[in-house]
Amino acid sequence: MGFLEIKDLHVSVAGKEIIKGIDLTLERGKTAVIFGPNGSGKSTLLGTIAGLPGYEITQGTILFKGQDLGTLSIDEISRLGIGISYQYPPAIKGVKLQTLLQNINNNPEGIASWSKALNLTDFLQRDINVGFSGGERKRSEILQLLLQNPDLMLFDEPESGVDIENISVIANVVKTMLEKEKPISQRTRSSIIITHTGFILDYVKADIAYVIMDGHVRGCGSPGEIFEEIKLHGYEKCASCFAEQFQGIKTGDER
Amino acid sequence: MNIPSVDSEQLLNIGYDACAASCGNFMVLDHTILDIESRYQGLKVMPLAKAFDVYPHIREKLFFGIVDKDKNEYTRMSYNSEPVGYYIRVEEGVKIEEPLQAAFLFGEQGSTQLIHNIIELCDGAEINIVNGCTTATHHSQGTHVGITETYLGKNSSLGFTMLHNWGNTVEVFPVGAILVGENARYISNYVAMTAVKKIVSYPVAHVKQGGSARFFSIIFAKKGSYFDSGAKALLEGAGANGEIIGRVVSDGGTVISRQMLSGNEPGTVGHMECSGLLLNENGVIHSIPELRGAHPDINLSHEAAVGKISTEELSYLMTRGLTEEQARSLIIRGFLDIKIEGLPAKVQALVDEVIERSIAGSI
Incomplete structure (x- = not known):
């Protein structure tokens, strides 16, 4: 039984098919990075895994720890061990960040120490994401994930809208969350990271990269090599080389 | 506090605790005063009927001074009855930190409770009053009429918190009027979280030069409840300002929310x-905002929004492992969370506690 197994996944949003048959597997302890142009279906894939409303699975399955996520509610998926860091988290007036954190995991020491590590101590008594800058929102997302402590973490562009200084703060915490200091064989947490800039890969080494274009996986392989190709030639020109690489490669070298 | 025929739980629901630190107390059951005390020099708390004898100006000038005795059948009935209620007076320059607690209990089945209160703050006086209104037991039914006339002298300040905890067999008709003197400050904080058959309430503040009147209300309308509620601030002096903020949740009840600001003098500001x-x-929420400007140098504004809980916010919280019920509860609590500038922490904590007690069993 695989950790995460996505088979022939088709997903529609408002009646329009966005994901058109994706197969993707991820082992426990591994980190996958997803590249792809805007509108290719990357965020839709993460949202579908997390069970967010509006993403309709029309065909195929997502199995996580052997359970079909298509049959579970959002909170059941969460409690099964999946957490997501949003690209654009909503602001919720009146609900204090600390109140949410306590509801996620009433661990006062953890809340105090992790909020300090993410420079968010002064934000605990503020309404969630209300008036937060891009970087503050992303740090808040990471803080919530820390308390949630999921087995599979989904990061939707964790560095977008974040300045260089804060990218290192976020990335180093993510690195710790993913147990990158441990030998590969001892890591238990997995993640899927969507990135456009690739900045986070300077800190968090991914094991495998997938390239998604127009709702399909067009290639997979070494994160470093694929990212270099994209930077040099762009997505369209690389489509053919991705296809050549995409020959059953399931694990890549660390970047 | 243990009173036969009064459910102690009901007292907790309006935050009334005679043992807690407060500057004074007042409690009436139906038409009988059970408790009345002032523990602060410069603060007078007495039955209104008795106050007529002590302070002749009350009957001459303050009794139905800013409420029309012919406003409706209840005001007429009240005018022609022996008044039951309090007279609260804070002497000039006396500033009291501890709040005064008052409780109005309604118990006699099928009756009409008529209450008339008068509050008078002399120049420079300050106090916070917490009024709790509830049925004596969960089974009481009838009509409650509460008239409150408030007179604020120059540079005085009153925080007036009203906590309603009625039952679905009670009709309630509060009539409130406030005269806000020059540079005086009035803050009204109204919380109604439990089922009620009907509440009709539309207090009116007359705000003089440099004064301010701010109304905050939190209403949770359960199934079958009917609220016709709001506030009116008439900014009658130069530089007067007003604020009316309402948060309404309908869980099957009907709420008509009326708000009006009127600016007649230069420099008046209201939102x-x-x-x-x-x-x-x-449920139904019907918001009726009114702005009336009668001078070019005014600044009045309003905003209103009625909708459902955001699906995006709900799913966001659920991705953190909260159940739908937990997520809804958190969002509703947050929606109702108005932190009122100028309200003492103790009163705010009391309001928060009352809301929490009410909401815990209702969502």
Whole structure:
């Protein structure tokens, strides 16, 4: 039984098919990075895994720890061990960040120490994401994930809208969350990271990269090599080389 | 406090605790005063009927001074009855930190409770009053009429918190009027979280030069409840300002939220907002904002929004492992969370506690 197994996944949003048959597997302890142009279906894939409303699975399955996520509610998926860091988290007036954190995991020491590590101590008594800058929102997302402590973490562009200084703060915490200091064989947490800039890969080494274009996986392989190709030639020109690489490669070298 | 025929739980629901630190107390059951005390020099708390004898100006000038005795059948009935209620007076320059607690209990089945209160703050006086109104037991039914006339002297300050905890067999008709003197400050904080058959309430503040009147209300309308509620601030002096903020949740009840600001003099500033949250298809929230400007040098504004709980916010919280019920509860609590500038922490904590007690069993 695989950790995460996505088979022939088709997903529609408002009646329009966005994901058109994706197969993707991820082992426990591994980190996958997803590249792809805007509108290719990357965020839709993460949202579908997390069970967010509006993403309709029309065909195929997502199995996580052997359970079909298509049959579970959002909170059941969460409690099964999946957490997501949003690209654009909503602001919720009146609900204090600390109140949410306590509801996620009433661990006062953890809340105090992790909020300090993410420079968010002064934000605990503020309404969630209300008036937060891009970087503050992303740090808040990471803080919530820390308390949630999921087995599979989904990061939707964790560095977008974040300045260089804060990218290192976020990335180093993510690195710790993913147990990158441990030998590969001892890591238990997995993640899927969507990135456009690739900045986070300077800190968090991914094991495998997938390239998604127009709702399909067009290639997979070494994160470093694929990212270099994209930077040099762009997505369209690389489509053919991705296809050549995409020959059953399931694990890549660390970047 | 243990009173035969009064459910102690009901007292907790309006935050009344005679043992807690407060500057004074007042409690009436139906038409009988059970408790009345002032523990602060410069603060007078007495039955209104007795105050007529002590302070002749009350009957001459303050009794139905800013409420029309012919406003409706209840005001006429009240005018022609022996008044039951309090007279609260804070002497000039006396500033009291501890709040005064008052409780109005309604118990006699099928009757009409007529209450008339008068509050008088002399120049420079300050106090916070917490009024709790409830049925004596969960089974009481009838009509409660509460008239409150408030007179604020120059540079005085009153925080007036009203906590309503009625039952679905009670009709309630509060009539409130406030005269806000020059540079005086009035803050009204109204909380109604439990089912009620009907409440009609539309207090009016007359705000003189440099004064301010701010109304905050939190209403949770359960199935079958009917609220016709709001506030009016008449900014009658130069530089007067007003604010009316309402948060309304309908869980099947009907709420008509009326708000009016009127600016007649230069430099008057006012803002009002009504935010409504509909939890299901059975409720109605009808927001009626009114602005009236009668001078070019004024600044009046309003905003209103009625809608449901955001699906995006709900799913966001659920991705953190909260159940739908937990997520809804958190959002509703947040929606109702108005932190009122100028309200003492102790009174705010009391309001928060009353809301929490009410909301815990209702969502």
